[in-house]
Amino acid sequence: MQPRRRDRRRWRGRIRRPPSPVGLPPPTTPPPPSAAPATPAAPSDDWDSVAWLLSEKDGLSKPPHHPQFHFSEGDSPSYASLFDGPFDLPEPFDALPPFFDAAVTVFSPTPAFDRTHLELLLQAAHSVESSDFATAHAILARLNQYLPASAGSPLQRVAFHFKEALLALLPLPDRPAAEPPLSVVEIVRRISASKAFSDLSLVPQFASFTANQILLEALDAAAAASGGGGLSSVHLIDFEIGLGGQWSSFAQDVAARSRAARAPPPRLRITAVVTEETQETALAAENLRDFAGGLGLRLAVDFVSVGGLGTLALSGIRLALGEPVAVVLTPAIFRLLGAPEPSAALLRFVRRASPRVVVFIDTEGSCSSGAAAAPLPSLRRSVAGGIEHYAAVLESVEAAGPGDERVRWVERTVVRPRIFSAVGSWGSDRGGGWRETLAGAGMAPTEFSEFAESQAEWLVRRSPVDGYHVARGEGSMVLSWRGKELAATSAFRC
Numbered sequence: 413m414q415p416r417r418r419d420r421r422r423w424r425g426r427i428r429r430p431p432s433p434v435g436l437p438p439p440t441t442p443p444p445p446s447a448a449p450a451t452p453a454a455p456s457d458d459w460d461s462v463a464w465l466l467s468e469k470d471g472l473s474k475p476p477h478h479p480q481f482h483f484s485e486g487d488s489p490s491y492a493s494l495f496d497g498p499f500d501l502p503e504p505f506d507a508l509p510p511f512f513d514a515a516v517t518v519f520s521p522t523p524a525f526d527r528t529h530l531e532l533l534l535q536a537a538h539s540v541e542s543s544d545f546a547t548a549h550a551i552l553a554r555l556n557q558y559l560p561a562s563a564g565s566p567l568q569r570v571a572f573h574f575k576e577a578l579l580a581l582l583p584l585p586d587r588p589a590a591e592p593p594l595s596v597v598e599i600v601r602r603i604s605a606s607k608a609f610s611d612l613s614l615v616p617q618f619a620s621f622t623a624n625q626i627l628l629e630a631l632d633a634a635a636a637a638s639g640g641g642g643l644s645s646v647h648l649i650d651f652e653i654g655l656g657g658q659w660s661s662f663a664q665d666v667a668a669r670s671r672a673a674r675a676p677p678p679r680l681r682i683t684a685v686v687t688e689e690t691q692e693t694a695l696a697a698e699n700l701r702d703f704a705g706g707l708g709l710r711l712a713v714d715f716v717s718v719g720g721l722g723t724l725a726l727s728g729i730r731l732a733l734g735e736p737v738a739v740v741l742t743p744a745i746f747r748l749l750g751a752p753e754p755s756a757a758l759l760r761f762v763r764r765a766s767p768r769v770v771v772f773i774d775t776e777g778s779c780s781s782g783a784a785a786a787p788l789p790s791l792r793r794s795v796a797g798g799i800e801h802y803a804a805v806l807e808s809v810e811a812a813g814p815g816d817e818r819v820r821w822v823e824r825t826v827v828r829p830r831i832f833s834a835v836g837s838w839g840s841d842r843g844g845g846w847r848e849t850l851a852g853a854g855m856a857p858t859e860f861s862e863f864a865e866s867q868a869e870w871l872v873r874r875s876p877v878d879g880y881h882v883a884r885g886e887g888s889m890v891l892s893w894r895g896k897e898l899a900a901t902s903a904f905r906c
Contacts, residue, residue: 573828578795649739680704740770772904807893
């Protein structure tokens with residue numbers, strides 16, 4: 413049986429299409445420096461942060477074939493785009509000018525960027541970590557002539573954004589920003605870029621499908637434990653709701669399963685833990701409610717802001733007796749909380765909520781260093797790992813849409829803010845030891861079902877480009893692009 417296409421319910425557009433973006437001001441020429449900055453010696457590190465670039469090719473190697481998955485065309489699970497639900501956005505995208513560093517002379521042609529300059533970028537990260545801001549500024553100023561704009565290969569463009577993110581850590585009057593303030597127009601552009609990311613990359617689809625399947629199976633188990641009569645209400649606690657794309661897909665699945673069982677669907681109660689309530693979160697909640705209503709579902713979205721009170725705000729989450737709970741975590745909430753004690757307090761709250769399942773979604777490469785716990789990595793190491801990860805992300809997106817203007821929008825609105833967030837909060841990175849952190853809080857990994865595995869593999873099979881691969885680990889599913897991990901979904905039980 414061919415995969416069934418879900419009904420597309422169009423977003424009731426409340427915001428008109430934005431005008432074409434205004435071009436950035438032309439670069440200005442700074443006064444020539446009195447002397448070229450000296451290049452400091454490379455700091456010692458127990459990990460060769462650029463070893464992955466020492467091959468003759470800039471591309472990433474293709475993983476070996478794994479024949480353990482076999483599907484016939486009739487085995488394809490059902491599929492629905494994450495943004496087939498609440499959002500109906502204007503096409504095509506307006507042309508987007510490249511990023512430029514406005515404080516540097518743009519050479520024509522730009523000098524070639526090579527591995528030496530990548531090592532300079534990592535030295536700048538080491539200087540920032542050592543609070544040697546003068547040296548870091550000198551190195552980054554030198555790199556400006558080699559990375560004056562977001563242009564070239566995915567590796568070069570990602571290196572440019574990391575250079576800008578390091579500059580943002582320096583005490584400078586005109587520091588680069590991850591993105592402009594989110595006006596109504598910018599929110600629409602961000603939604604458009606998120607939709608494009610979902611269309612061009614398997615990362616959002618993989619993360620949503622694997623997480624949703626875990627949640628659905630956990631709720632099925634809860635219904636069976638209650639006597640098989642179905643659930644009247646489900647409480648979903650999400651610590652990074654974003655634009656709500658995952659929950660539109662989840663709502664479609666719940667509605668379809670209820671129709672198939674000829675049973676009333678449960679009420680969905682989503683608690684979104686956010687830094688603060690914004691126009692973006694309000695728009696996501698409103699459209700989710702409208703979309704669920706069109707499916708015949710009752711859906712409520714409540715927000716809990718932790719920007720001021722921290723984990724004390726979690727006491728405002730209402731837990732109803734007998735209502736099954738599921739929790740979705742990402743690295744973002746731990747970066748936001750920063751110190752170990754608030755993170756431990758968060759996990760204590762999760763345990764008190766007695767969730768049927770805890771889903772951990774990592775699309776930032778946090779798990780690429782392996783499952784073993786490790787000390788906090790240096791900023792140099794974090795930048796090197798981030799360059800590797802986001803170069804693979806951008807390469808996979810570009811492979812699906814070569815020459816597509818949407819790739820530039822994804823780079824600007826999805827990739828760049830994530831890079832700035834990763835660099836700006838590197839001190840709270842746990843170095844990939846998420847499994848140990850959750851296990852230390854009394855949570856045990858749970859295995860994925862064969863159906864969840866088949867869904868993930870089917871996503872790879874239907875991709876228009878080669879290079880994706882899915883692997884199954886202990887309590888996790890990992891998506892990679894030519895040998896580089898892009899996303900991992902893990903499941904835990906308290």
